[in-house]
Amino acid sequence: WVGTTLGLRGICGDSVCFNPTPARVGKEASGILNVRIFAMQLAGDRFWLATQQGLIYRDSAGKWHPYKSEAGPGKQRCTSLALDGSGNLWVGTAQGLYVINQQEVRHYGLQSGMLSPDVLSLYYDKPENHLWAGTARGCSVLDLNSSLPEGRENPLYITSVNLADSVLHYPERIVLEHEQNTVKVNFIALDLIDPGGVEYRYRLQGGKSEWHTTQNRQIEYSDLAPGSYTFTVQARSRGQGWGEKQELHLQIIPAWWQTHWFIGAGLSVAIVLIIGAMKWQTSRIRRKEAEKRATLERVNHLEQQALSAMMNPHFIFNALGSIQHYMFEHGPEKANNYLARFAKLVRKNMQGAGKTLISLEEEVERLQLYLGLEKLRFEDRLTYSLKVDDALDPKAVMIPSMVIQPYVENALWHGLMPRKEGGSLWIRFSKRERYVYISIEDNGVGLEASKKELKVGHVSQGMKLTEERLAHLSHRYKQSLKVSVRELRNEQDEVSGTQVELYLPLILARDNEELIGGQVS
Known part of the structure; x- marks a missing residue:
């Protein structure tokens, strides 16, 4: 196989001939016919390609697939590949170094001690069991004789809740009156190495329960109806998985006219009045008709x-x-x-x-x-x-x-x-x-x-x-x-x-x- 700036070509037999490769990979991925190939690596029964548009592999049946993982490189430019002695596949990208094994995908960047996240090339030193990464600022080396460095978990805290006239610090559960139905929830995940790479996702159960992602550390909810809510937030650093959940339980007490008993009583009174009015009107019409008759x-x-x-x-x-x-x-x-x-x-x-x-x-x-x-x-x-x-x-x-x-x-x-x-x-x-x-x-x-x-x-x-x-x-x-x-x-x-x-x-x-x-x- 030969990787070129115009895609992947194959050499067959003793002669030099180039076999065309698929114009498309999978249902959504772009093809490898005209995409630049930076590196190739055989790992087990898979043949991997590092391309301008992400990571691609060929399975044992000869079918091509884009590599998809929430923590993986996605469609970013992959520049280099290396296979270590334990069968782990290392992928160099412009945003750090990824290691892929059967259990998980991990990301290494500045927070892991690398000189630069822009990885240009990789070399595995098998005798020493070291991985060398050539970056835009120099060469970084990882000693694989010790256990692989773990991705860190950044502590996440719900720091405060802002109300119209007060601030509640480090709350776990708050109970509010019906007029206090606008709240601002503040939270933060501590990442001293790459603070700008922290991403959050949140949802409000009892309201709109779907997940939303953001890099803001404050979420505002206004005009909340009386009821019980649970605010949930998670954080992750660049290339990492989502961390542990933090929750805030919120209850807004209804006004007396919003309670079930009052609404039920009001509906009952309204129904009685309507029925009474209808009977009175019917009686009045009948009386007039009788008088006329x-x-x-x-x-x-x-x-x-x-x-x-x-x-x-x-x-x-x-x-x-x-x-x-x-x-x-x-x-x-x-x-x-x-x-x-x-x-x-x-x-x-x-x-x-x-x-x-x-x-x-x-x-x-x-x-x-x-x-x-x-x-x-x-x-x-x-x-x-x-x-x-x-x-x-x-x-x-x-x-x-x-x-x-x-x-x-x-x-x-x-x-x-x-x-x-x-x-x-x-x-x-x-x-x-x-x-x-x-x-x-x-x-x-x-x-x-x-x-x-x-x-x-x-x-x-x-x-x-x-x-x-x-x-x-x-x-x-x-x-x-x-x-x-x-x-x-x-x-x-x-x-x-x-x-x-x-x-x-x-x-x-x-x-x-x-x-x-x-x-x-």
Whole structure:
């Protein structure tokens, strides 16, 4: 092997030929193709090279590697190599002398008595067992007959801790108040030979626990949170390993408002206040909504009462006309019987006038009274039928007050009575899904003929008021109250009567125990 300024070359056989060497060594090291080779040494199964870029060796398998050791020469310029009788490899560098064996790596420099750390060449005197080192300031010799000089351990001390208003000397453990959360830790490693070559590493467990290296002898920590910390520091001289650790235990006592019990109590109080505020706000919103709802209900009820009050005179006017006609036709004696029934019907109407809803049972009873009166008046000219489907409980089902009777009156007066022979009226109540279905059917003159019977421009006051009431009820119950009127025809396409169909929401008494302005009947 030949070391050159352009790398390592090999001589093969009897002829002079140069084999190329690797352009790279390992994954990160630069190659030995164009690097300057200062020295070569065979030691055991390794072939060592001292190069411009550090120490390189070739293993028994023929692979090249950069020599890596925390205490070794690293990538600094290696100028010379020597192997002593004990198998130790000596490496000369510009920063001192290194010895490498299987157990450890040691460094020797000015602190070991050398004339200069800049080693230019090495020579091992095997008979005398001496190592000669040629340096920039002369030749130094090491007697290897005695044990190798040990690398020294430099004493390390944590000398003081600076606080804002005081200094604590040689502390091992300090306890501080919460406002004393800025500290400066001072330390020193004694190296009288090479004081500028001392390096420190430190960490703060309980804070940022990774190691940091520095040549400063003071470390500052500010704004430390309450808690327990351990400050650890180590030192090493140039080329030496890390020495023993020195530790400082530090505790910062939390303020009373930083303690766990206070934080827990504060969180509990905050949670209680937040929940209380949310409940109060929810209650306030509900109360306002209830007040708003009650106001709207009251307005709707007053409107319903007003419409009912307007309908009562309309009914009474029609009934008084019937009484007058009955007296002329049948005389006072029969008229008294008619008046008694009429008084009962008026009383029923007055009882229902202040209510928004009444039971189906009460409505059927009122219709029976009304139709019975009209039957007394018209005798054989009027027949009627009133049926309630078994699916409906008359006592439990609630319907709007004074809604059905105007349609019955209209069918009687404008559908049946224009016929000389009179006619029949059929009223049916049944259940259809979420509605109470009501059918009012007559076999009178029909829709178009009844309109012609009315005076020009006349509008049925009872029908008009009923439509207004249904509009209010539809808004209140958020359901459409459907009403349809159609003319009936027979198979010969002749008019056979009129049918009114109502779809009222199915309301049960248990769901409407509190109605504005009146109790449920």
